[in-house]
Amino acid sequence: MKYIDEYRDRETVLALAEEIKRQSTKPIKLMEVCGGHTMSIQKFGLPYLLPETVELISGPGCPVCVTSRSYIDQAIAYSRLDDVIITTYGDLIRVPGSSSSLEQERANGANIQIVYSILDALKLAKANRDKKVVFLGIGFETTAPSSAAGIIQAQMAGINNFSVYSAHKVMPPAMATLIDEGVEIDGYIGPGHVSTITGSGIYMDIPKKFGLGVVISGFEPVDLMQSVLMLVKQIENDDQKVEIQYTRVVKPEGNVKAQETLDEVFEYGDDWWRGLGVLENSGLKIRAQYDKYNTEKILDVTVEPTKEPKGCLCGEILRGVKKPKDCKLFGNVCTPSNPIGACMVSSEGSCAAYYMYNR
Amino acid sequence: MEIKSILLGHGSGGKLSHDLIEKLFSKHFDNPILKQQSDSALFGVEGKHMAFTTDSFVVDPIFFPGGNIGKIAIAGTVNDLAVSGAIPKYLSCGFIIEEGFSYESLEQIVVTMAEEAKKAGVQIVTGDTKVVDKGKCDKVFINTSGLGFLDEKYKPISSGTGIRPGDKIIINGSIGDHGMSVMAARNDLNISADIKSDCACLNHMIADVLDQTTEVRFMRDATRGGLGTVISELVQNETYGIEIKENQLRIHEKVRGMCELLGFDPIHVANEGKVVLVVGKKDAQKAVEIMQQNEYGQQASIIGEITEDYKGKAWLETMIGGKRVIEMLSGQQLPRIC
Numbered sequence: 001m002k003y004i005d006e007y008r009d010r011e012t013v014l015a016l017a018e019e020i021k022r023q024s025t026k027p028i029k030l031m032e033v034c035g036g037h038t039m040s041i042q043k044f045g046l047p048y049l050l051p052e053t054v055e056l057i058s059g060p061g062c063p064v065c066v067t068s069r070s071y072i073d074q075a076i077a078y079s080r081l082d083d084v085i086i087t088t089y090g091d092l093i094r095v096p097g098s099s100s101s102l103e104q105e106r107a108n109g110a111n112i113q114i115v116y117s118i119l120d121a122l123k124l125a126k127a128n129r130d131k132k133v134v135f136l137g138i139g140f141e142t143t144a145p146s147s148a149a150g151i152i153q154a155q156m157a158g159i160n161n162f163s164v165y166s167a168h169k170v171m172p173p174a175m176a177t178l179i180d181e182g183v184e185i186d187g188y189i190g191p192g193h194v195s196t197i198t199g200s201g202i203y204m205d206i207p208k209k210f211g212l213g214v215v216i217s218g219f220e221p222v223d224l225m226q227s228v229l230m231l232v233k234q235i236e237n238d239d240q241k242v243e244i245q246y247t248r249v250v251k252p253e254g255n256v257k258a259q260e261t262l263d264e265v266f267e268y269g270d271d272w273w274r275g276l277g278v279l280e281n282s283g284l285k286i287r288a289q290y291d292k293y294n295t296e297k298i299l300d301v302t303v304e305p306t307k308e309p310k311g312c313l314c315g316e317i318l319r320g321v322k323k324p325k326d327c328k329l330f331g332n333v334c335t336p337s338n339p340i341g342a343c344m345v346s347s348e349g350s351c352a353a354y355y356m357y358n359r
Numbered sequence: 360m361e362i363k364s365i366l367l368g369h370g371s372g373g374k375l376s377h378d379l380i381e382k383l384f385s386k387h388f389d390n391p392i393l394k395q396q397s398d399s400a401l402f403g404v405e406g407k408h409m410a411f412t413t414d415s416f417v418v419d420p421i422f423f424p425g426g427n428i429g430k431i432a433i434a435g436t437v438n439d440l441a442v443s444g445a446i447p448k449y450l451s452c453g454f455i456i457e458e459g460f461s462y463e464s465l466e467q468i469v470v471t472m473a474e475e476a477k478k479a480g481v482q483i484v485t486g487d488t489k490v491v492d493k494g495k496c497d498k499v500f501i502n503t504s505g506l507g508f509l510d511e512k513y514k515p516i517s518s519g520t521g522i523r524p525g526d527k528i529i530i531n532g533s534i535g536d537h538g539m540s541v542m543a544a545r546n547d548l549n550i551s552a553d554i555k556s557d558c559a560c561l562n563h564m565i566a567d568v569l570d571q572t573t574e575v576r577f578m579r580d581a582t583r584g585g586l587g588t589v590i591s592e593l594v595q596n597e598t599y600g601i602e603i604k605e606n607q608l609r610i611h612e613k614v615r616g617m618c619e620l621l622g623f624d625p626i627h628v629a630n631e632g633k634v635v636l637v638v639g640k641k642d643a644q645k646a647v648e649i650m651q652q653n654e655y656g657q658q659a660s661i662i663g664e665i666t667e668d669y670k671g672k673a674w675l676e677t678m679i680g681g682k683r684v685i686e687m688l689s690g691q692q693l694p695r696i697c
Contacts, residue, residue, distance in 0.1 A: 013679040045681025357683040
């Protein structure tokens with residue numbers, strides 16, 4: 001495939017691996033904070049190619065994984081309403097809530113449909129005027145603009161039976177909190193898709209305040225190996241800064257149009273992250289002028305009290321202080337077909353990636 | 360976890376399906392023949408060795424590039440018999456048809472089934488038809504069962520008891536074609552990729568290999584759950600390991616592209632005309648060459664081998680030289696793919 005094969009070239013990857021080995025003297029831990037990176041690293045077996053000095057750890061980069069269990073419980077409660085159609089990206093459907101899951105609710109008769117784009121949800125709303133279509137808005141700066149665009153389109157097209165239940169979040173507060181909390185990280189592999197929207201400016205505080213480098217990386221093996229090499233060089237030369245490896249997609253200023261759309265519909269608010277707790281201004285809340293499209297404002301439900309699973313280390317794993325293999329539930333009690341924690345469900349989750357590719 | 364109700368994933372052919380079979384069907388239907396848990400049941404009748412299998416087909420859409428539900432209904436059952444080492448002979452077929460279904464479409468399906476059966480050298484000797492109210496099934500569902508005869512010397516093939524380190528792993532061509540063909544044919548994705556399903560009866564090709572070699576230790580058709588599921592099942596008894604080389608796998612450009620787009624791993628995508636063989640070192644290359652003579656094996660190749668090391672694990676050497684484990688498909692990847 002053009003534009004992909006070049007970045008999966010064996011010789012290039014092996015040459016980069018050799019160069020990393022040559023330049024790396026200090027033992028370092030690099031954290032990726034994008035689920036796509038986690039999956040790619042495991043799928044291509046990159047840790048196998050890195051020297052012992054370089055350890056890759058996974059951070060809170062999987063949107064499904066950092067979402068609270070109470071969000072799932074509330075989505076389940078919406079799905080139980082008679083005239084509601086729930087639309088969602090596929091990953092979320094299998095995430096366990098306190099006593100059920102959307103998958104289970106669908107088997108029980110709830111109308112829950114997997115969509116690949118919010119536009120499909122809008123189409124569904126248009127075709128089913130007697131139903132209320134709820135879109136589960138999950139994800140970081142990457143997917144949030146499309147949720148915003150969906151709301152704007154609904155307003156323009158006069159679609160009034162459509163709403164978004166937002167758990168959208170932004171990444172920088174989580175990256176700063178991890179360092180603040182003393183998690184041992186020597187550098188960040190910066191999220192490629194998030195940065196496509198936001199640009200590189202949002203990470204400037206990280207080298208300035210914490211002395212850590214950020215390299216915004218693409219998703220192919222050559223991208224990731226090159227990003228590791230760039231971070232190794234920064235650390236070896238004590239020259240920590242924000243760099244873009246993924247220059248073919250990410251511009252320093254980001255996608256201004258998407259940022260404006262995002263800003264039109266959403267405002268910052270405090271939000272709860274699995275493993276990190278409540279982080280100031282880390283969530284995206286729908287602005288009051290769009291209340292009509294905010295599920296939480298228009299649908300009233302009673303949600304069961306949230307029960308967190310016992311023994312699940314998702315929180316520690318998302319902070320990068322534990323690896324999936326450290327969890328007693330991993331691989332025996334908690335498997336992709338019987339997930340206890342969200343990290344085992346999403347294809348971007350650390351536990352799912354380790355289970356599939358590194359067990 | 361206790362199963363409260365049946366989820367789509369229970370029909371995926373992956374781990375949930377295995378759980379359902381083990382916890383429900385095997386538990387209640389328990390008998391020595393069922394316990395073999397191979398593609399076909401093997402048993403003796405008056406001194407003859409028989410293979411018997413059944414499969415139901417619910418593919419959506421019923422017509423797709425490279426085939427239709429009728430073609431898979433024949434190929435699926437014929438292949439299940441053939442990979443057990445048997446010569447497929449007789450098939451039954453049962454139709455469950457939705458009220459209002461077009462006669463013309465039904466005829467097209469039946470004609471395909473007749474053609475495919477003729478090509479495979481099997482006869483459809485009994486059948487059944489049920490029609491249900493509109494909306495109670497989706498167009499047409501088909502069940503086929505098949506009976507074949509087995510030479511005693513091939514009995515170990517379906518369980519793979521003869522597999523030993525050094526044996527080679529062979530597949531007869533590209534992976535993921537069927538799954539992505541059906542996905543692309545579904546309107547809801549709005550993807551226009553002309554991917555042809557690999558759906559085909561492989562019994563003649565398999566018979567050629569069995570006739571001309573002596574070291575075929577194991578065969579399985581890599582249908583739902585794909586190549587990855589066959590490979591990970593092979594190492595489950597933990598007596599040996601497997602190493603597969605990703606750069607030896609053939610994946611069509613369009614299939615790769617669609618997998619990238621949808622986030623699927625081609626190694627777990629369904630095939631309907633692919634057989635995985637484990638063949639002793641001496642005969643492996645010969646088996647590949649025999650398969651290459653057949654229209655369904657032109658791209659046959661050795662993709663890996665059985666190893667003494669890392670017992671119970673299947674490793675993939677990735678295309679860039681990294682290493683990772685091959686796991687069974689878990690949960691539901693694509694519902695109604697066959």
